[in-house]
Amino acid sequence: MTETLPGDVIVSLLQAASAEQEVDVDSLLADVPLSEQDTTRIRYEIRRLRATSERWRRRGQELAALFSSARELAQLRDVDELLGRLVERAHDLVGTDVTYLSEFDAKSRELRVRTTLGTVAPSFLGLRVPPGAGLASQVVEGRRPYWTSKYAAMTEAPHDSAIDAAVAAEGLVSLLGVPLLAGDEVIGVLFAANRVEHAFSPEEISLLSAFADHAAIVLQTARLLARTQDSADDARRAYGELARHVEAMERASDVHSDLTNLVLQxxxxxxxxxxxxxxxxxxxxxxxxxxxxxxxxxxxxxxxxxxxxxxxxxxxxxxxxxxxxxxxxxxxxxxxxxxxxxxxxxxxxxxxxxxxxxxxxxxxxFEAEQRVRDDLLADMLSDDPDRRANIATRAHARGIRLDELRSVVVISVPAELRREAVRALRRTGGPVGEHADRVVAITSYPDPATASALIHTAVRRAVRAPVLAVGAGIADATADLHTQVDAASACVRILPALGLNDTAVTTDEYLPYTALFGPGEARVTTYVRRVIGPVLDWDAKHAGKLLPTLAAYLGNRMSPVATARALHLHKNTVLQRLERTTELLGEEWQEPDRLFRITVAVRLATLAKSP
Structure with missing residues (x-):
């Protein structure tokens, strides 16, 4: 080329090559005396320079967007928010239909889809990729980008039925995956995917890889900061717990010192x-x-x-x-x-x-004091005049005024619980102690029903076992105490036979029984012997069961069948025992008047046998 080109033509050609503005090269060169060969060379070079300039301009824009995204991501500290924003920026940079990120678990070697953008199938989020399966495993194992223009026809990596189903449900065809690397460690895979067949260009792969490199550093930094924050929170909690524990130990030491002084002082x-x-x-x-x-x-x-x-x-x-x-x-x-x-x-x-x-x-x-009170109670209940001498004076010396005592309660509890029952009644103020296998408490309550109820509640709560409490009123603790204690004791002995094992009553409520079975009442025994003595003698001599059978027979309206059912016996056994009773008492024993007296005698004999 020997001709000289005008300056304005050269400027126009440079502008055309820079792609800053559209220039018609053919019309520009039409008036320039150039050979056909030179004109062709100029056109080729201008097109080449324009393509190069366009590529570098686009590359510059991509890098600007890349660094802008990196700066934005670097400001995030929450890992979940960072993952979501990371996928958004990758989606904007590459411009594919779907973008998603899978986290890599170094222990299980599995990948799990953590964040997506552009997906429509609900099953895609959370999808797990087992080790060695799918395109993702190729990216992890090779630590470099992998892509396929048609996933269904991919042969470079083994397929997995669950992954294939998820990809098909989402309609994905072409996929590009790049690793998220923190040093030599793979922390995840970033995917860009289209729903049409597409061959990813080196520029697209390079751009997504560069973004993944930035993102991996930011993500790893965020994770480390999160772990550091968690460690700092744990340290603060541990320090707070340690400080609280030290404070608690100091309080415990102080209270132990105070308690020791209490014992010593x-x-x-x-x-x-x-x-x-x-x-x-x-x-x-x-x-x-x-x-x-x-x-x-x-x-x-x-x-x-x-x-x-x-x-x-x-x-x-x-x-x-x-x-x-x-x-x-x-x-x-x-x-x-x-x-x-x-x-x-x-x-x-x-x-x-x-x-x-x-x-x-x-x-x-208190036990020392209680022994004195027990002796006082024993003296008050004694028949020995010498032991009862000066009883009021001795009671007054113990802080007890006999003229203020108005009721006595006899309590029946198991032998092993009597001491605890006495302990529970110490706050009543009156004499309390054991007497004749019972616990006796003398109180100032004028109403024996109130006294027995309160004492029953106190003892029942202390021993947590059935308690029988029988109260009786006393007019003069020095005169009628012994009689009332005997009457209450007789009532206590009879109550279990009446089906009562845990209650508070008074002797007046069961006066007929206490009158019959009270102290010194021998006429009841004589009556019982006269009416059903042969039956009692037979049972004593033959270890028989005539009396309980007769009691059940009378209590079940004289029905052999009901009696057998009540005693868990065969009907014939009951009939045989009734025949024996007839032999002992005579053929007329079931006549009305005779039967009434026998019924009373059987009832009295049954009560007399109660403990």
Whole structure:
């Protein structure tokens, strides 16, 4: 090319090559004296330069968008939000139909679709890719991009039926996957997919790979920051727990010191509740066994079995005060300023032990006093005039005024529980003790029904077993006490035969029985012997069962069938026993007048045999 081109033509050609504006190259070169060969070369170079310029311009725009996205992502700290925004930006950069990200689990070697954009099938989110399956596994194992223009025809990676079904449901055809790498570690795979067949260009692969590299760094940083934040939160929680534990230990040390001083200085059990409440900054009360009821009583029962401080349904914490199997009371803790943790609960349990120790100490002193009172009660119930001499003076010395005592209650409990029953009745103020296998309590209540009911409740709550309590009024403790105790004892003996084993009554309520079976009443025995003596003798000699059979027969309207059913016997056995009864009592024993007297005698004999 020897011709010289005008300057404006050269400028126009450069503008055409830069693609900054559209220029008609053919018309521009038409007036320039150039050979056909030179013209063709110029046209080719201009097209090549224009394509290169266009590619670099597009590349610059993509890089600008890439760095802008990277800066935006770097400002996010929440991992879930970051994953969603990451997929959005990748979707905008590449412009495919669907973009999604799968997280890689290094332990299970599985990939799980975590975030998607552009999907329509609900089954796609959360899809799991097992190790070695699908395009995603190829990306993980090769640590480089992989793509396919037609997934259904892909042979480079093994197919999985679940993955194929999800891809088909979404209508995906072409897929490109690039790894998210943090150093040598794969943390996920970023996918761009189309619902049409598409061959991904090197520029698209390079752009998505560059974005994935930035995203991996940001995602890994966010994860590390999240872990650091979690670790910092754990450290703060641990420090707070340690500080609380140290504070609790200091409180426990203080209360232990206070409790030790209480023991050494002769403190009382209620002082323990005060010291415990002061240390734990809450309300603490000491309850006696007879004042435990409702949810608190249930909690104390659980504490009694476990030996631990136990919460009640009303929010109170209860710890039983025990001396061996004996319940001495309970400490009740109301939630206050300090939250009850393991240290506080153990402190309450130690306080209950100190309370029991102080109670036992107090009980030892009381036992000495009680022995004196037991002796006083025994003297009051004695027939020996010498033991009853000066009884009022001796009672007054013990703080008891005999002229104020108005009722006596005889209590029947199992032998092993009598001592605990006596302990429960110490607060009545009057003489209490054991007498003739019973517990006797003398009170100032003028109404014997009220006295027996209150004492039955107190003993029943303490021993947690059936209790019989029979009350009787007394006009003069020095004169008629012995008689009333005998009458109440006789009533106690008869009540089980009447089907009563756990109740509070008075002797007046069962006056006919106590009159018949009261002390010194021998006429009843004579009457019974005269009417049914042969039956009693037969049973004594042959270890027979005629009397109970006769009682059941009379109690079941003289029906052999009903009698047999009541005694769980065959009808013939009952008939044989009735025949034997006829032989002993005579053929006329079922005549009305004779039958009435026999019925009374059988009833009296049955009651007389009661314990």
């Amino acid at each position: 002769g403190g009382q059990a209620p002082d323990v509740a005060t010291a415990l409440g002061r240390a734990l900054r809450c309300d603490v009360t000491l309850r006696s066994p007879e004042h435990l009821d409702g949810p608190v009583a249930d909690a104390v029962d659980r504490s009694r079995r476990s030996g631990r401080c136990t919460p009640a349904s009303d929010g109170t914490h209860a710890v039983a005060v025990l001396a061996g199997p004996t319940l001495l009371g309970a400490l009740l803790l109301e939630q206050g300023e300090v939250e009850f943790g393991p240290v506080e609960l153990r402190t309450a349990e130690r306080a209950a032990q100190i309370t029991a120790l102080l109670n036992l100490k107090q009980d030892a002193m």
